[in-house]
Amino acid sequence: MSATPAPFSSPELSLAKSGVKALYLQAAALAAFEVSPASPEVIADLVDQGFALANRRPSAVASVLKLIAATLEIAEERGDHMLHEGNVEAAKQKVCPIYPFGSQPIGA
Numbered sequence: 001m002s003a004t005p006a007p008f009s010s011p012e013l014s015l016a017k018s019g020v021k022a023l024y025l026q027a028a029a030l031a032a033f034e035v036s037p038a039s040p041e042v043i044a045d046l047v048d049q050g051f052a053l054a055n056r057r058p059s060a061v062a063s064v065l066k067l068i069a070a071t072l073e074i075a076e077e078r079g080d081h082m083l084h085e086g087n088v089e090a091a092k093q094k095v096c097p098i099y100p101f102g103s104q105p106i107g108a
Contacts, residue, residue, distance in 0.1 A: 008051045016051050017044040020064055024071075024083075031072050034082040042088040043068070050100035063098045070095045 008016060021040040028035045047064065054060040070091035075083050096102050 008054060008057075013048065013051055017047050020044060020047045020068075023064070024068055027068050027072060028083050031076075033072070033075060033080070036082055036084040039083050039085050039088055042085050043071075046088075046092065046101060054100040056099060060100045063095075063101060066095050066098065067091055067101070 021044050024040050024043050025035060043064075046067070050063075051060055067088075068091075071083060071087045074090045074094065075087045078087075080087065092101065
């Protein structure tokens with residue numbers, strides 16, 4: 001059995017935020033959505049808050065991917081052509097609580 005990784009360090013958290021913003025922007029581009037200037041920051045803020053104490057990294061990353069997917073789905077359902085802060089917030093409401101955004105991982 002391997003040791004549980006420690007929560008993200010400050011440099012790792014900064015890298016995680018940048019990586020998640022890049023994933024969000026790439027997903028938006030693949031789905032043919034434009035992106036408002038502030039919506040990637042909303043995702044980064046969620047990562048900053050949730051990942052700061054996350055010690056189940058695979059679960060945390062999977063949850064971010066679910067959040068991004070839900071954001072795209074909600075924008076499509078609404079007929080939006082641009083992802084904005086409201087799409088991210090609605091996605092958060094749809095998928096949360098999921099670890100590390102307000103819930104513990106299964107088996108914790």
